[in-house]
Structure formats: C-alpha cells, structure tokens
Amino acid sequence: MGDHNHGDPTTSDSVAKAGQGQVEKFQDPGLPPHRPRLADKDPRAANRAERQVAVLLTISVIGTLLFFFGYFAIPLDESTTISTLRLQNVLLGMGTAFAMLGIGVGVVHWAKTLMPDHEIAEERHAVRTEEDRQIAETMVSEIISESGIKRRRLIRYTLIGAGVLAILPPIGILRDLSKNLDPAVLGHTLWKEGTRLARDPEGTPIKAADVTFGSAFHVIPEGLNELHEGKLDEKAKSVVLLMRLNPEDLHPSPGREDWAYNGIVAYSKICTHVGCPVALYEQQTHHLLCPCHQSTFDVTQQCKVIFGPASRALPQLPITVNSEGYLVARSDFHEPVGPSFWERALLEKESGR
Structure with a gap:
C-alpha cells in the first residue's frame, strides 16, 4: 500500500509552505558594467x-x-x-x-x-x-x-x-499688445440694422428656411467680401455662429425676447477668453466649445460660460427676417466683442478712468 499522506498539502513537498525558501533580503545587483562611448x-x-x-x-x-x-x-x-x-x-x-x-x-x-x-548610487540621507x-x-x-x-x-x-x-x-x-492700441475698435462692427446674414466664405445671403434644427452656420455680414480695405480686420470682429433650436429651449433675459427668430440665434464667434474662434457646436447639448482652452458656452442660456477660463458670455447679435425671408441684423452687437480685457479697457476709457 502506498503512503496515504501522499499529496497532502501539509506533508507533501509539492506545495510550498509559508516561509519555505524565503530570502531574508534582496541581493544588491550592483551597477551595470560601464560601456564607454x-x-x-x-x-x-x-x-x-x-x-x-x-x-x-x-x-x-x-x-x-x-x-x-x-x-x-x-x-x-x-x-x-x-x-x-x-x-x-x-x-x-x-x-x-x-x-x-x-x-x-x-x-x-x-x-x-x-x-x-x-x-552612481548613493544612500538616502536625512534632509538638513x-x-x-x-x-x-x-x-x-x-x-x-x-x-x-x-x-x-x-x-x-x-x-x-x-x-x-x-x-x-x-x-x-x-510688442503688438501695446497699450496705445485703441480698444474702441472692438466696440463696433459692420453689423447694422438691415444687414443680411451671409455664409462664410461664399458671402451668399441666408434665408430663415435654410436654417434647419440642429444646424450651424458660420456667418459674415453681406458685402464683406467686396471690401478692399480692412477686410481681414472687419471679418475678425464680425464673424458669428448661427444656430436653430427649439424656441422652447431658449431662455432669453428681459429685453432680448425679440433677438432671435423662431429659435434661430446668432452669437459672436470670438471667444471671450483670448479671442480664439469658437468652432464646435454640440447639437444634443446645445453647447459651443472653444478649441484653444476648452471654454464651453450654453446656447440655451444666452451662451453663458458653463466651463473653462472665459469670464463672460458670447455677445449676441439681434436678428430678424426681412420681407423676402432673408435673415438680417436688427443692429450691431450691444457690447464689445472679443476677449474680456478688451471690454474692461473700453469701459475704463469711456468712463475716463
């Protein structure tokens, strides 16, 4: 008869027991051999x-x-x-x-x-x-x-x-950020009452019927492409994003109830952080995102900042439609476009501080 204890983990050497074969201390392998270059x-x-x-x-x-x-x-x-x-x-x-x-x-x-x-290798030492x-x-x-x-x-x-x-x-x-640069230049753009909204860069006018739910258009003032002087400067100030939402999702503040048309809203494309172009529109969340520093704006809440370093909402362009069904501006922006420090500089200048 064989040993009845064969295979018993308490007596068999086939299973290691606690402490068996342990090394008290890892051996220092030393430095690798030096290979001269x-x-x-x-x-x-x-x-x-x-x-x-x-x-x-x-x-x-x-x-x-x-x-x-x-x-x-x-x-x-x-x-x-x-x-x-x-x-x-x-x-x-x-x-x-x-x-x-x-x-x-x-x-x-x-x-x-x-x-x-x-x-080299050196021992740890007390910090003094x-x-x-x-x-x-x-x-x-x-x-x-x-x-x-x-x-x-x-x-x-x-x-x-x-x-x-x-x-x-x-x-x-x-050097270009000189204090002598007049911040008032961002207080006015080419938008004025009756100016038609046009696609960027084609410059073709946009009808309200062209703007479907969830769509987003990059928009410039009609006639901008015909300018021969200051075209780039004016475009940098005037470019906007045009979107259409369910009117029930919009929450305009008092005095802005007629700034949109059937859920179509227009906001400045210039981020209020450092002036990068806000380029991404999330249709499901109605959020606008700036790719530079991830500032996020909620279109349903008048593009207020919900994330990121931007300190104020995107300026809104009041819009309506004309007799031909084209989208037109009601007026210019009611506040300076661009980074927030421009607005502060402008207000300080106007107040004489």
Missing part, C-alpha cells in the same frame, strides 16, 4: 560630436532669424491677401519650430555624446536645510564642470547665441 575613447569622435551640437544650435539661430523675417519683412495692411497671411503664418511657425527644436535636440545630443555618463544647500551647490558646480561648457568654446558660444535669439520672438509678438 566612442567620444570617450576617440578625441576625433568627441570633436565631431561637438561640431554636430554646434550645427544643431546654429539651426536654432536660423529658425529665429526666419521668424523675424516673416514677422518684419512681410507687412500686414489693408492690401494684405489671404495667401500673404498664410505665408507669414508658415514662416512664423517654421521659424519658431526650428528655433525650439534646434536647441532641444542640440542639448540632448550634447548630453548623450559629450557629458559624463558614469553611473544647510547641508542640502551645500550639496545642491556642489552638484551645480560639478554639473557645470562635467558638462564641459567652460572648455568647449564652440558649444558655449553657439548655445548663448541660440538662447538669446530664441527669447526674442515672444518679445516681438508681445
């Missing part, structure tokens, strides 16, 4: 890597100069066309991309090929403020010394040149 062994490889880093930083400099060429050499005035504006945007975008990419890739390549890559400061100071000194920036003059000079030039494009952009 080619630049560590061959001075010619190190010099070649240094030149590669300098080339990448020079690309950053070229990108910054390309940005300035697009910013200053291409004028924007009343005669500016869409193609000219697109060319400038390409130059600004490519210039900024190369300026940032050149510095980023150059520094990474520098660290991977020339800076020391030895492995003064000791911590001294350790941090020592670490910074060691990093500067090990980076080789003091002895590698070619990298040092190209890095300084690329870094100094890279901060200039933002300064150039902020």
